[in-house]
Amino acid sequence: MSTVAAPSKQQRKDYVTDQDVRWCPGCGDYAILAQVQKVMPELGVPRENIVFISGIGCSSRFPYYMNTYGFHSIHGRAPAIASGLKVARPDLSVWVVTGDGDGLSIGGNHLIHILRRNINVNILLFNNRIYGLTKGQYSPTSEQGKVTKSTPIGSPDYPFNPLSVALGTDATFVARTIDVEAKHLQETIRRAHEHQGTSFIEILQDYNLFNDGAFAGLTEKDTKAETQLVLEQGKPRIFGKNRDKGIRMSGGKLEVVGLSGGYSETDLVQHDETDPHLAFLLSTLPPAAFPTPVGVLRCVERTPYDEIVAEQMRKAVETQGPGDLATLLNRGDTWVVS
Amino acid sequence: MAVPPPDASAAVRKPREERESVVIRFAGDSGDGMQVAGMQFTNESALAGNDLSTLPDFPAEIRAPAGTLAGVSGFQLNFSSREVFTPGDDLDVLVAMNPAALKMNVGDLKPNGILIVDKEQFNEQNLKKAGAAANPLEDGSLAAYQLFCVDITKLTATTLRDTNLPARTVNRCKNFFALGVVSWLFQRPIEATENWIDQRFKKQPDLAAANKRVLRAGYNFGDTTEIFASAFEIKPARIAPGKYRNITGNTALAIGFVAAAQQAGRPLFLGSYPITPASDILHELATFKNFNVVTFQAEDEIAGVGSALGAAFGGAIAITTTSGPGMCLKAETINLAVSVELPLVICDIQRGGPSTGLPTKTEQADLLMAMYGRNSDSPVPIIAPSTPADCFFAALDAVRLAVKYMTPVIVLSDGYLANGAEPWLIPKVSDLPQFPVTFRTDPVGFFPYLRDEQTLSRPWVVPGTPNLEHRIGGLEKEYLSGNVSYVPSNHEQMVRVRARKIAGMVADIPPAEVQGPTSGDLLVVGWGSTYGAIAAAVKQAQEEGKSVSQLHLRYLNPLPANLGEVLKRFKKILVPEMNMGQLVRLLRAEYLVDAIGLNKIQGLPFKVSEITNRINRMLEARN
């Protein structure tokens, strides 16, 4: 994003609207809202240049609570609307808020295409692995066999993984963070903002209403060191309470190894945000046998779509001159009747 | 290079026979270049000063097997020394490049009409592909016509004998031979076509030279061989003085939108997904980048209209173009535009349906979808251009109204207008309406849904404006603040104000104007592309002293303020439509008049005679 320095120091309260927040008590959306409101003033973008666009879902109510420009649109279509806005107005800092249903089910098509085009927009996908707003049907990220209102004897659907989907589109920035990991969430948002091109962040959202324990064990104090694999660029992939486990590459596959049992840090792969193959392997690690990777899986540079378009426009004016309407109307074969 | 017309030096000039109007159709395989031949002949006729109207008719398949009935492509042109309203009912001249083209088209040729065929193509193989039992050139079945068998294929090859172009390439030049012959027959200047060939084959000079030689050979063939006894002359039409060009409906829409954005002083944004017969608007606008035009080829029609709505939020003149199937997909987003009250123009180039229907054929059956095809009460203004050139002004009008009233506007064109052409009196830029857009920037007293007292439209505030940060969305809004509101009485107030805003646009559209006496026995009411056929039929009836008038509606929502009163001044009302009766329903519902439909649903425009017949029947019937 273009970073025009804000005139005066902004504060968190500048980003709070006068609307009552209507999420259920304890909903993970609150934590995400709080962190976004906290980090926005620090990005150095004038508040009037920030736009939040969402689809439909509990998560998509988000723009109403952000005191920026906002557009709560229709189910699944936020990436399309954001694409048009960003291409028409490259000066704006455009953010999409979507859910696992909104972004991956009804809006899956738009999501893959905005990622493929690499339009300079930041996408926050709140993944609670359920349709919250419609009161608890399974979503494309719900585990197979899940019992919900629409699947009384278990869902026959196989889920997919948002990060693998994003990486499959060759997205240039793909990250995962967790609603309650305040610092990590803030830092990931900052990174997304700095990235030129589409930034995709999956935010794991714990959930107590229709999908209790959606990410059980992931955020509890006593287990999270064992269950989270925090990725940092250029650092070996180590986890565990005593930082005694690591991820090693062996025979083209990733495996967990104990650092006490003969392996050392040099045996582990260093995290490289530019390596598409490692990123994909990380995104597909089965949760039972592996810790859940969080952080930036992939960050590479590629000219964003909106910049290419702007350049084409500039070139057209340069080579053809600014368009003249009278010339346009009189193009082609003409004749005069007197 | 300017070359004197080939006949200037001809020693003996053949006689000239004067004709007022001619209807000609070029028909051949879709690989035969009939559209090019037809378009170039149109251009030549326009330059000769005739009034004209065209009807291209191509198969839905890009390359149906060569020589088959499914692969036949046609281009019809009516050119005249008088005012022309339609591409013509029946043909005076048919050029048929193969047996399939003959079979598909000869039924439209008038008795004693001129039939030019490419003789060699009537071989066993092609006759079989066309499903012909015998060779029609030999079995006497064409006795009713003036048949001219020309060796087009062979003569083309002979002309290019000394080149080393491959046989396939040579064969593809034969449309210019046919065009040359016809150009001579109607004494059309061919320089414009030669220039076109030079442009088209700029990078392949040998091809340009070959095509030009073949064109000229065809022309000379007509002039020098005995086959044609005389040529025809069609004097220039007496049309309004000024500078003209030919224009199709799709081109007129494209440049109309460029003009509209310029007149509004804003960039133009098109979000679109390719679909016949709308794609050409996208193609054309993609070439106007230096006019500050962005074209976004989206992943589907939903994203096409969605991206446009996003651009509108950002302050662009936003449009989306599609046809019926795409309209279905766009409905939810159009509804969102109604709710958030942002300007947006949606062009529906109608085609035959339902579903994929007849992609390349025309129909006007999306009117009720445009009116009512969204959930809940969701009024959207509708404009329908009536001729190809009128598409230009429809585009300007649609943008003007969209930004003034902060509303989506639907433009209903159709396949016939999209691809049909007519001469267009080029307007002066200084004569075009100006409607510069201003965004609200003043925070004092601002509310997102504060309405203008006169137009009831809300302010257009674009992101980037300090101190006016606000949220919009598809949930129901509180009347003034725009905050989400579920209050029952507020919802009713909002539904009613949205309806009143659109109804109030009637102040901005001209009253309905009757062509002919303003009262009488019969009023023929139409909308969209049926204009020409109705105008010709009504004019004819009036010349015969019948009490018939025409009323053509350009604005279908809101309808003109005086319409009800005008309708009541006629004893009978006839509504011809290329659908099962859609406008007729609106008129009956709105004005309680006994309007009668005349419905044609064949993917083809009305013939004048079809309307004339019904006019006569209605006048003859008692009551």
Ligand SMILES: Cc1ncc(C[n+]2csc(CCOP(=O)(O)OP(=O)(O)O)c2C)c(N)n1
């Ligand atoms: C076209 C359309 N279909 C269905 C719905 C109903 N609907 C609203 S939100 C939703 C699912 C939202 O799920 P998700 O994106 O995961 O959001 P969450 O509520 O979990 O945050 C559905 C099915 C709708 N609003 N519009």
Ligand code: SF4
């Ligand atoms: S339904 Fe679920 S997602 Fe929605 S607000 Fe309540 S807790 Fe949050």
Ligand SMILES: [Mg+2]
């Ligand atoms: Mg969800």
